[in-house]
Amino acid sequence: MLIKTTARAALIAALALTSAAAWPRAAGAETVLRIGMTAADIPRTLGQPDQGFEGNRFTGLTMYDALTGWDLSSADKPSVVIPGLATEWKVDDADKTKWTFKLRPGVTFHDGTPFNADAVVWNVDKVLKQDAPQFDPSQVGVTASRMPTLASAKKIDDMTVELTTKEPDSFLPINLTNLFMASPAKWQHFYEKAEGTDAKAKSQAAWAAFAKDAAGTGPWKMASFTPRERLELVKNADYWNKARVPKIDKMVLLPMPEANARTAALLSGQVDWVEAPAPDALPELKQRGFKLYANEQPHVWPWQFSRVEGSPWNDIRVRKAANLCVDREGLRDGLLAGLMVPASGTFEPGHPWRGKPTFEIKYDKPAAQKLMQEAGFGPNKKLTVKIQTSASGSGQMQPLPMNEYLQQALAECYFDVQLDVIEWNTLFTNWRRGAKDPSANGSNATNVTYAAMDPFFALVRFLQSGMAPPVSNNWGYINNPKFDELVKTARQTFDPAARDAALAELHAASVDDAAFLYVAHDVGPRAMSPKVTGVIQPKSWFIDFSPIAMQ
Amino acid sequence: MSELPLSATADAALQVAPATSARGYWATVGRRILRDKVSMACAIVLLLIFVSAILAPWLGLEDPYKGSMIRRLRHIGTSGYPLGTDELGRDMLARLIYGGRLSLVIGILPVILAFCIGTSLGIIAGYVGGRLNTAIMRTVDVFYAFPSVLLAIAISGALGAGILNSIVALTIVFVPQITRVAESVTTGVRNMDFVEAARASGAGPLTIMRVHILGNVLGAIFVYATSLISVSMILAAGLSFLGLGTKPPEPEWGLMLNTLRTAIYVNPWVAALPGAMIFAVSICFNLLSDGLRSAMDIRN
Amino acid sequence: MLAYTARRIVYVIPIVISVALVCFLLVHITPGDPLVAVLPADASQELAAQLRAAYGFDRPLPAQFGLWLLRALHGDLGNSIATGRPVLAEVMRAVGNTVTLAIAAAVIGFTMGILLGLIAGYFRETWIDKVATSFAIAGVSVPHYWLGMVLVIIFSVELNWLPAVGAGPNGSNSWAWDWAHLQYLVLPAITTSVIPMGIVTRTVRALTGDILSQDFVEALRAKGLHERGVFRHVIKNAAPTALAVMGLQLGYMLGGSILIETVFSWPGSGFLLNSAIFQRDLPLLQGTILVLALFFVVLNLLVDIAQAAIDPRIKRG
Numbered sequence A: 001m002l003i004k005t006t007a008r009a010a011l012i013a014a015l016a017l018t019s020a021a022a023w024p025r026a027a028g029a030e031t032v033l034r035i036g037m038t039a040a041d042i043p044r045t046l047g048q049p050d051q052g053f054e055g056n057r058f059t060g061l062t063m064y065d066a067l068t069g070w071d072l073s074s075a076d077k078p079s080v081v082i083p084g085l086a087t088e089w090k091v092d093d094a095d096k097t098k099w100t101f102k103l104r105p106g107v108t109f110h111d112g113t114p115f116n117a118d119a120v121v122w123n124v125d126k127v128l129k130q131d132a133p134q135f136d137p138s139q140v141g142v143t144a145s146r147m148p149t150l151a152s153a154k155k156i157d158d159m160t161v162e163l164t165t166k167e168p169d170s171f172l173p174i175n176l177t178n179l180f181m182a183s184p185a186k187w188q189h190f191y192e193k194a195e196g197t198d199a200k201a202k203s204q205a206a207w208a209a210f211a212k213d214a215a216g217t218g219p220w221k222m223a224s225f226t227p228r229e230r231l232e233l234v235k236n237a238d239y240w241n242k243a244r245v246p247k248i249d250k251m252v253l254l255p256m257p258e259a260n261a262r263t264a265a266l267l268s269g270q271v272d273w274v275e276a277p278a279p280d281a282l283p284e285l286k287q288r289g290f291k292l293y294a295n296e297q298p299h300v301w302p303w304q305f306s307r308v309e310g311s312p313w314n315d316i317r318v319r320k321a322a323n324l325c326v327d328r329e330g331l332r333d334g335l336l337a338g339l340m341v342p343a344s345g346t347f348e349p350g351h352p353w354r355g356k357p358t359f360e361i362k363y364d365k366p367a368a369q370k371l372m373q374e375a376g377f378g379p380n381k382k383l384t385v386k387i388q389t390s391a392s393g394s395g396q397m398q399p400l401p402m403n404e405y406l407q408q409a410l411a412e413c414y415f416d417v418q419l420d421v422i423e424w425n426t427l428f429t430n431w432r433r434g435a436k437d438p439s440a441n442g443s444n445a446t447n448v449t450y451a452a453m454d455p456f457f458a459l460v461r462f463l464q465s466g467m468a469p470p471v472s473n474n475w476g477y478i479n480n481p482k483f484d485e486l487v488k489t490a491r492q493t494f495d496p497a498a499r500d501a502a503l504a505e506l507h508a509a510s511v512d513d514a515a516f517l518y519v520a521h522d523v524g525p526r527a528m529s530p531k532v533t534g535v536i537q538p539k540s541w542f543i544d545f546s547p548i549a550m551q
Numbered sequence B: 001m002s003e004l005p006l007s008a009t010a011d012a013a014l015q016v017a018p019a020t021s022a023r024g025y026w027a028t029v030g031r032r033i034l035r036d037k038v039s040m041a042c043a044i045v046l047l048l049i050f051v052s053a054i055l056a057p058w059l060g061l062e063d064p065y066k067g068s069m070i071r072r073l074r075h076i077g078t079s080g081y082p083l084g085t086d087e088l089g090r091d092m093l094a095r096l097i098y099g100g101r102l103s104l105v106i107g108i109l110p111v112i113l114a115f116c117i118g119t120s121l122g123i124i125a126g127y128v129g130g131r132l133n134t135a136i137m138r139t140v141d142v143f144y145a146f147p148s149v150l151l152a153i154a155i156s157g158a159l160g161a162g163i164l165n166s167i168v169a170l171t172i173v174f175v176p177q178i179t180r181v182a183e184s185v186t187t188g189v190r191n192m193d194f195v196e197a198a199r200a201s202g203a204g205p206l207t208i209m210r211v212h213i214l215g216n217v218l219g220a221i222f223v224y225a226t227s228l229i230s231v232s233m234i235l236a237a238g239l240s241f242l243g244l245g246t247k248p249p250e251p252e253w254g255l256m257l258n259t260l261r262t263a264i265y266v267n268p269w270v271a272a273l274p275g276a277m278i279f280a281v282s283i284c285f286n287l288l289s290d291g292l293r294s295a296m297d298i299r300n
Numbered sequence C: 001m002l003a004y005t006a007r008r009i010v011y012v013i014p015i016v017i018s019v020a021l022v023c024f025l026l027v028h029i030t031p032g033d034p035l036v037a038v039l040p041a042d043a044s045q046e047l048a049a050q051l052r053a054a055y056g057f058d059r060p061l062p063a064q065f066g067l068w069l070l071r072a073l074h075g076d077l078g079n080s081i082a083t084g085r086p087v088l089a090e091v092m093r094a095v096g097n098t099v100t101l102a103i104a105a106a107v108i109g110f111t112m113g114i115l116l117g118l119i120a121g122y123f124r125e126t127w128i129d130k131v132a133t134s135f136a137i138a139g140v141s142v143p144h145y146w147l148g149m150v151l152v153i154i155f156s157v158e159l160n161w162l163p164a165v166g167a168g169p170n171g172s173n174s175w176a177w178d179w180a181h182l183q184y185l186v187l188p189a190i191t192t193s194v195i196p197m198g199i200v201t202r203t204v205r206a207l208t209g210d211i212l213s214q215d216f217v218e219a220l221r222a223k224g225l226h227e228r229g230v231f232r233h234v235i236k237n238a239a240p241t242a243l244a245v246m247g248l249q250l251g252y253m254l255g256g257s258i259l260i261e262t263v264f265s266w267p268g269s270g271f272l273l274n275s276a277i278f279q280r281d282l283p284l285l286q287g288t289i290l291v292l293a294l295f296f297v298v299l300n301l302l303v304d305i306a307q308a309a310i311d312p313r314i315k316r317g
Helices: A006-022 A053-059 A117-127 A137-144 A173-178 A184-193 A199-212 A259-267 A279-287 A316-324 A326-332 A365-374 A397-411 A424-433 A455-463 A480-490 A495-511 B023-036 B036-059 B091-130 B132-146 B149-160 B163-192 B193-200 B205-242 B253-263 B268-296 C002-028 C045-055 C061-073 C087-122 C127-139 C144-156 C180-213 C216-222 C227-255 C256-264 C269-279 C282-310
Strands: A032-037 A068-070 A081-083 A086-091 A096-102 A152-156 A162-164 A219-225 A230-235 A250-255 A274-275 A289-294 A299-305 A383-390 A415-420 A517-521 A526-530
Touching: A032 A053, A032 A259, A068 A173, A081 A086, A081 A173, A081 A199, A081 B193, A096 A117, A117 A137, A117 A152, A117 A162, A117 A184, A137 C045, A137 C269, A152 A173, A259 A274, A259 A279, A259 A526, A259 C144, A279 A289, A316 A365, A316 A517, A326 A517, A383 A397, A383 A424, A397 A415, A397 A517, A415 A424, A455 A480, A455 A495, A480 A495, A495 C269, A526 B205, B036 B091, B036 B268, B091 B132, B091 B163, B091 B205, B091 B253, B091 B268, B132 B163, B132 C002, B149 B163, B149 B205, B149 C002, B149 C227, B149 C256, B149 C269, B149 C282, B163 B205, B193 B205, B205 B253, B205 B268, B205 C127, B205 C144, B205 C256, B253 B268, B253 C216, B268 C127, B268 C144, C002 C061, C002 C282, C087 C127, C087 C180, C087 C227, C087 C282, C127 C180, C144 C180, C144 C256, C180 C216, C180 C227, C180 C256, C216 C227, C227 C282, C256 C269, C269 C282
Parallel strands: A032 A250, A032 A274, A383 A415
Antiparallel strands: A068 A081, A086 A096, A096 A162, A152 A162, A219 A230, A230 A250, A274 A526, A289 A526, A299 A517
């Protein structure tokens, strides 16, 4: 499937030569890393990035820190939550909605002002307290939805804050990785200078100014910013975590939404690193000495089943048969050129939330056929299922070819798969409307991929009965008292190890119930010039740019 | 997009045909166009494309929807796939021929709709005159104040992707243009003798518009409308190219151009094929419209 | 002349207000959540309602329109929902890039068009005329976004002479008029120039032919007037109409650049419009459409006035 012609090889070689000559590198000893992102625009720079987790990767975790962070130091171990700007935290014994966070001493923002409890309260208020001057509705959506239970913050002393949740929620420390700490003093400076008819207009103007000249506490500082075209970050030599002071001087981020343009830019030396190179160009890149990195990501490419009355997926034998009928290794080695990890659940073995499911998801066609026959289907009595999907979309990998692959695979197990292909945005919106909504168009499964970093997003919103539309993404109206019970337990277990055990139990139960057709995990492929060294790609959506060096 | 005659009245072809000899006039026009080699060549090419699009299911082509991962992006001339395969391994020849169905409909239908609506509006405005004329023509002016590409994209961008929406958007783009032409030729005829005569003999405004005006202005408006088909084809495919028209997996030239664009580094010439189809249809319509225009130009 | 100019300007005011209304309605009558850019699909309903209120989308449409128009009159088109940046600044920056492209295309297209048109007009009904008019008809019939793709295939993919996309090695911010930057402009400018080239050719050809076939030209020639004199006569008589056509073409290039800018990732107003559409960023969308439409209205006005100034017979309105 990888088409390669000599003409093309020649083209790329020639392209590399001439273009490299046309763009001389930055002179002198300064080391610069230029990255082509997949985003069409620079993610927002004011603290709460847009553009999903790619936004957090490039303009969140680089310039900012949160109270808690992700361990990105290993390519083998699962990436877990570790202390960030908070050194320790605990929930109140008497009132499980109150948490105390001890802050890291001696941290300063890029503008030199100290990080303290006031700064934390200020940053919580920017998205949660509507009458605060810094309240910014544009940052609320991406932030509040990722920490659905946080209600307010209160200063205890300079280095201690108390956070309150709407209900007891042991996931709070994980959620808090999404709340980045921006410098209140810097914002205040812009606010006072801002012109505007009212406080709201001044606040907006101040945020717009802050986005152009931002200050966080992160290992990278903003150097220059051209909207939609270019963001330059320089290393923060005074970063509080000396082990994570960047090795390179400067990082340039360029939005390059087209895979081919991105790949050509890497080949021509216009950039040193691209996210998601064009799959058809991988052999070319390897052959020309470029380095490829990929690792399992907390991401699932599923079919999410409808469980409303009359859905064929209400029969667990059918759900299990579908899971056993797909040759995921074949999909990986064929269509996806190695760029996926076969999914046997939301989390794979080794992950703290994996648990011990008894139903083993693998390719076993005879077993699948047997289950289907037990359920009353056979070569002459096919089961018709309809899947809603899109032709493209963020995180969707290659939705049409992959669904066609499933269509062919499942035909062997007496399924007649019909695809309802709609626009990505519509598919995403319908996800929230549920299987009963007319927008589902009679589909009994939907194909929206999901990120699985946080237990709420990975499990709870799909499995808990209370999360059925319009509340959240339990699209298929799963209503399983066992899941509800396990969710409740996990949310109210505050000892981290015990909480993880409860989540593992929930995950194992969902696998045993074949709650989804689990197909693939994305691997976040990236390609870079051989001059880039020290790259560790963790099992995460994110990556730590600090240990990276340029030769 | 912008190849519209500047002002309709300045155009020689838009002269009003003499009412008395209408049948003889059209016969002459027909004879003249049949003698025009370029027009006839274009007509034959268009006919071929139309007929093959209509007869596509009976031509023994591959299934235009059925792809295969193992035969992606085959080159032109691969045995079994004379025009290669697309990014999902679907046969390009089949998709180009089937693609004619949607592409022609979304390109031509807006002009037909706009012709009907615009002619009615223009004749009413031109014949009735007064406040009604002002109301219609000032509204038309507002839409005229947008460049047509911008207007088409703004409307279909607002309505969202879809075949129906793109037809609506293009119709809205063309109605003001045709209305202007219709109004201006109608104003030209309304005070002519034969209209005065009809009015004197007691004919009502509807009768006059239908019987006396329509027949005399239709030719001019029709020629103008044919010159819009090429623009409409390009714009309709352009909307799909931007992702604002047809949705996958339907075969349609603009959309095919869009999805194949990612393959230009791998299989460039297959990626360029759908655009060549749009070009062929568009240039044929333009030449045919030019031929019709000069055939109708009495002065020559 | 002054009175005419004043009358034209007054006449434009209601057009401008109606154009603003159309922009606003287009963007607001449509289904879909205006906050999709900042509100994830998994946000709670409560949060959605709260944000709608914060952005003022819960107010009745006439009130929203009034407020928007009032602010627009003060030069404030609001802030983009997706990025929070002021719309006017975003649009003007992008328009600057589109102007660069349009001017380059105009230079190519108008020069070629005038040359081809004059030659074709002079040698009417000869093979030279046929070649020139074929060029013109191809120019107006070609789907220019496809032409752009074909040029990229030839000059970037196959020959590798010119870059395929972008506006300079370091983005448009550091634009300079040297070859390192200009090479990015070549393909998009040529692509943009084909339609104006075709139209100007056809216009100039028709004008030249008409003027040359007039009786008094024969008379002038009979009187022994130099061919250069005849030529000057042609230019003088063709100029007003040709200029008007070119003015309008410039307007179309500014307002209709979206397809070409998308093909070449040229960071102009069309590219901005494209991303505003797909992000459903309403303030940015209506602001971009408004600014582009206003450019077109103003250009039309200037063309009218200039035309009347050159040739007082054709005062309109």
